[in-house]
Amino acid sequence: MTEAKLLEALKNVQEPDLGRDIVTLNMVKDVVIESNYVSFTIILTTPACPLKDLIKNDCVKAIHQLVNKDAVVNIKFTANTISNRQDPHTILPKVKNIIAVVSGKGGVGKSTIASNFALALAKDGAKVGLLDADIYGPSIPIMFGVRGERPKMMNVGEKGMIVPLEKYNIKLMSIGLLIDEKNAVVWRGPMASSAIKQFVSEVFWDELDYLVIDMPPGTGDIHLTLMQTVPVTGIVVVTTPQDVALADAKKAIAMFGQAQLRVPIIGLVENMSYFVAEELPANKYYIFGKEGGKRLAEEYDIPFLGQIPLVQNIREGGDSGVPVMVQGDEISRKAFSEFAGNAARSISMINSNVKVEKVAEVVA
Numbered sequence: 001m002t003e004a005k006l007l008e009a010l011k012n013v014q015e016p017d018l019g020r021d022i023v024t025l026n027m028v029k030d031v032v033i034e035s036n037y038v039s040f041t042i043i044l045t046t047p048a049c050p051l052k053d054l055i056k057n058d059c060v061k062a063i064h065q066l067v068n069k070d071a072v073v074n075i076k077f078t079a080n081t082i083s084n085r086q087d088p089h090t091i092l093p094k095v096k097n098i099i100a101v102v103s104g105k106g107g108v109g110k111s112t113i114a115s116n117f118a119l120a121l122a123k124d125g126a127k128v129g130l131l132d133a134d135i136y137g138p139s140i141p142i143m144f145g146v147r148g149e150r151p152k153m154m155n156v157g158e159k160g161m162i163v164p165l166e167k168y169n170i171k172l173m174s175i176g177l178l179i180d181e182k183n184a185v186v187w188r189g190p191m192a193s194s195a196i197k198q199f200v201s202e203v204f205w206d207e208l209d210y211l212v213i214d215m216p217p218g219t220g221d222i223h224l225t226l227m228q229t230v231p232v233t234g235i236v237v238v239t240t241p242q243d244v245a246l247a248d249a250k251k252a253i254a255m256f257g258q259a260q261l262r263v264p265i266i267g268l269v270e271n272m273s274y275f276v277a278e279e280l281p282a283n284k285y286y287i288f289g290k291e292g293g294k295r296l297a298e299e300y301d302i303p304f305l306g307q308i309p310l311v312q313n314i315r316e317g318g319d320s321g322v323p324v325m326v327q328g329d330e331i332s333r334k335a336f337s338e339f340a341g342n343a344a345r346s347i348s349m350i351n352s353n354v355k356v357e358k359v360a361e362v363v364a
Contacts, residue, residue: 001038001068003031009066013058016051017345018352022059030076038063039074045352046344047079047124047209079125081209082351083233090231091200094207095129097233097347099266100226102256104248106217109271110238111139112318113308114214117236119325120340122169126209129164131199132174133226134216135192141176144168145321151177154204161204168326173203193225200230210347219255227256227263234266234350236305236343241270241292249293253300266346267303268293269339272310276331284309303346306339308332 010028011021022028022042031040042055060073083096092098101114114130122128132140141147144167151173152163164171175195205211213232216222226232235256239249249268256263270293274284287310297304308314311332317324324332 001033001036001071003033005067006031006033006038006040006063009062010059012062012066013055015045016054017349018045022055036068036070037072037074039076041076041078044077044079045082045348047081047121047126049079049124049341049344051345052077081126082348092205092211092230095205095211096209097351098211098213098230099343099347100213100215100223100232100235100263101238102215102223102235102252103217103238103245104219104250104252105245106137108217108238108240108245109308110134110217111143111214112314112323113236113238113269113271114212115140115143115318115323116314116325116336117340117343118170118210118212119168119323120336121210121212121344123325123337124340127207128169129171129173129205129208129211131203131211131213132172132176133196133199133213133222135175135195135222136216138174138176139318140172140174140214143318143321143323144170144172146172146177147321149177156204160202162202163204168323171205171208173199175199190221193221196222196225197229200226219251223255232263233347234264236266237268237302238271239268239293239296240272241286241289243289243292245288246292246296249296250300253302257300264350265300265302266343266350267305268297268300269305269308269343270294271308273307275310278312278329281331303342305342305346306335308335308339 007023011023013022015022015025027043029041029043056075059075063071063073081096101110103110118128118130132138146165146167149165151165153160154163164173237249237252239245256265272288274286276284294304309331311329313329314324314332317328325336
């Protein structure tokens, strides 16, 4: 066996999402060959890649069929999150991917989705930040158990920066960490938009693979400001199967899909898809309708990222400050992990096709 023969064989193994072979994509590193023993490392495009086993099996098969049928193959995996953000002078130059989690209406569990999405990405080794951009109803401090805590300040060069809190390996920032939660946030649109700009540009996020932004419900000033301020990699749309929620989700899809914004849609996730009772885990009760989100994704030809069940543990975790991805039931954790894996794959595909970074320009 030689390294040249090995790489030639591995050219028959494709990265399932990107549609090119792993050698051309420069994913194979650190090849070691000793007699019948071969080892190498595959660099995945995302730590949350759910297709590791498929790639591994294809590699072993290619080596046995084309190089040495008796080879003992040892494959290691690591990850280097790809990004289309190439301009070092842009805002947040060390953040590889900025993901906005949006919904057309309130009450669909957007903050719960954003929180556990961030945790699921971090579980697989990614560096993740979570920005609570829901100015009027911040809930991230409650969901992460940091109510009453205050972020510190530090000097970066000659500029004072806010240092985000850290909990469960997630960097956190929210307006709820800066004000008394008993006080109402009464701000006009320009004030809220200014606050969002500060959270993006005056918080020391440092190096991140993903910055997940929990957006306010609806389609308004804050959404437009964010798209104009930073190059958002894409959006995740949250809905429930209910017709009322689906109607508003359509508005969110339409807003970000219009020509003057051109923000990629990573996909749609359906929350509260069905109720599962702890004592009857095999039974599913479709309280808000069945597969409405899946049908909506098919209608608009966008990726369907998964279904999140309506489980008591998810609500309890959010209220207690210990999200279900940290400590929860297996059904919920599996659902969020699959959703995060599908979203990470969609982000990789977006990045592989988008070469030039642009901030959205909104036409009045």
